[in-house]
Amino acid sequence: MTSTDEDLVARSRGGDVESFNELILRWERPIYALAYRVIGREEDARDVCQETFLRAFRALPGFKGQAKFSSWLYRIALNLCRDWVRRRRRAPLVEVPEGVDPLDLAADREPTESIEDLVSRRELSDAVAEAMAVLPEEQRTAIILKEYHGMTFQEISDLQGCPLSTVKTRLYQGLTVLRRQLEKNGLGSALGRGKNAPVSHEEAKRV
Amino acid sequence: MSTTFRCGDHAALVGYLYDECERAERDAIAAHLAVCAACAAEMSALDSTRIQLASWSPPEAELGFVITRSETRLASPLSIPRLAWVAQPLPAWAQMAAAAAIFAVGLALGIAGPSVLTQRADSVARDVPGGDQEGRAAGVTVATLDALEERLRTEIAGLRASPSAPSAAPASAPATSDGLLLARVRALIDESERRQQRELALRTAQVLRDFDSQRRVDLEQIQRSFGQFEGLTGAEVREQRQMLNYLMRVSQQR
Numbered sequence: 349m350t351s352t353d354e355d356l357v358a359r360s361r362g363g364d365v366e367s368f369n370e371l372i373l374r375w376e377r378p379i380y381a382l383a384y385r386v387i388g389r390e391e392d393a394r395d396v397c398q399e400t401f402l403r404a405f406r407a408l409p410g411f412k413g414q415a416k417f418s419s420w421l422y423r424i425a426l427n428l429c430r431d432w433v434r435r436r437r438r439a440p441l442v443e444v445p446e447g448v449d450p451l452d453l454a455a456d457r458e459p460t461e462s463i464e465d466l467v468s469r470r471e472l473s474d475a476v477a478e479a480m481a482v483l484p485e486e487q488r489t490a491i492i493l494k495e496y497h498g499m500t501f502q503e504i505s506d507l508q509g510c511p512l513s514t515v516k517t518r519l520y521q522g523l524t525v526l527r528r529q530l531e532k533n534g535l536g537s538a539l540g541r542g543k544n545a546p547v548s549h550e551e552a553k554r555v
Numbered sequence: 556m557s558t559t560f561r562c563g564d565h566a567a568l569v570g571y572l573y574d575e576c577e578r579a580e581r582d583a584i585a586a587h588l589a590v591c592a593a594c595a596a597e598m599s600a601l602d603s604t605r606i607q608l609a610s611w612s613p614p615e616a617e618l619g620f621v622i623t624r625s626e627t628r629l630a631s632p633l634s635i636p637r638l639a640w641v642a643q644p645l646p647a648w649a650q651m652a653a654a655a656a657i658f659a660v661g662l663a664l665g666i667a668g669p670s671v672l673t674q675r676a677d678s679v680a681r682d683v684p685g686g687d688q689e690g691r692a693a694g695v696t697v698a699t700l701d702a703l704e705e706r707l708r709t710e711i712a713g714l715r716a717s718p719s720a721p722s723a724a725p726a727s728a729p730a731t732s733d734g735l736l737l738a739r740v741r742a743l744i745d746e747s748e749r750r751q752q753r754e755l756a757l758r759t760a761q762v763l764r765d766f767d768s769q770r771r772v773d774l775e776q777i778q779r780s781f782g783q784f785e786g787l788t789g790a791e792v793r794e795q796r797q798m799l800n801y802l803m804r805v806s807q808q809r
Contacts, residue, residue: 365622365623368622369621369622372620372621372622376618376619376620377618380613380616380618381613384613384614384616385611385613390613390614390616393613393616394616394618397618397620398620401620401622402622405622472607472610473610473611473612476607476608476610476611477611480611491608494573495605495608495609496608500575501570501573501575513566516565516566516569516570517565517566519569519573520565520566520568520569520601523569523601523604523605524601526604526607526608527600527601527603527604530604530607
């Protein structure tokens, strides 16, 4: 039977290091993904991920289970990301693509996927990353937590320490800016400007 | 919660988009979207953006962090003084910083060491029972000195017999310790140099790899450009050939 996070936390608090390692194994990928999407650099995301677990381990005696372990972990990771972003404010937030070699990419592609498809998929991914980098930190984090970590409005509200209505506003504004950015890069039409050509509310009113 | 929806209620729209609203509110928004083209368009656009966001995935990374416990006898199970991350090398900057710190400490010890040891030798000499007082005494006899020498020899022999004793032999200790210290400092410097060389080699390899990747990309682009150019040239030749054929046909007809 698979142990729950709570069981593993309890055993870790009792001195069982292996139980904590099990928690790391369970959560390191999501935490790394979160850190990467927030700060945009692979190497630094790994450092943040490592530091998150180290801090969590040290702070474990003080963790009384008042929140979910994962939420507590996310909070630590987000605080570290925020510190990182503040330290590196002058540096570009997202550096994409990072060491991308089209030939290596081609070797990794699926048999059914043409080079063109692969490149366009990669381009879309890079375009999303660049568009995300334009967003203010709060909006970006809200969207990351919602879109890639499936959190509820309430969970995001708890993590960001703001009212529910603010979370919704951040999501709406963030998505709107992303849509514009993607359109600017010529990627908004792929899905949006088809038969049902979505237009902004203001545009629609003018029609 | 509301059973009516007005255009511009972005919070409600987001709730609907992520399916996080009450049933009544959802029904109200759905009814509104059916009649309001602008809101329907906006909802569709937000949905499309969400689909595009799904394409963004972080690169695969080697993780596998593990906490190991270096000491087992602990008062509190989690108050572990030292943690080691295995299967995960320290970042380069940390290695450099550690090497620099070790080198600095070694250097400081190397500079301060002899004086410290000298002080210790002095204090050992002063601590020799009765030695100082007897040396300063005015009427020192040969017999007294002989007795003192004999006592000192006995003590030194005793100390040599037990080399692990904390108070080392006063005469030989500084030279031996200096030698050891120098050897340690040299070892530290060598180690630091080796690390720096390794780091340099890594960086060089990285630069070479980047350069090679860039070269391959450039070559690929050049090749594509040539391909396009050849395609264009071929098309022009075809056109000219067609034109010549046409002219030939026309001239033959005449």
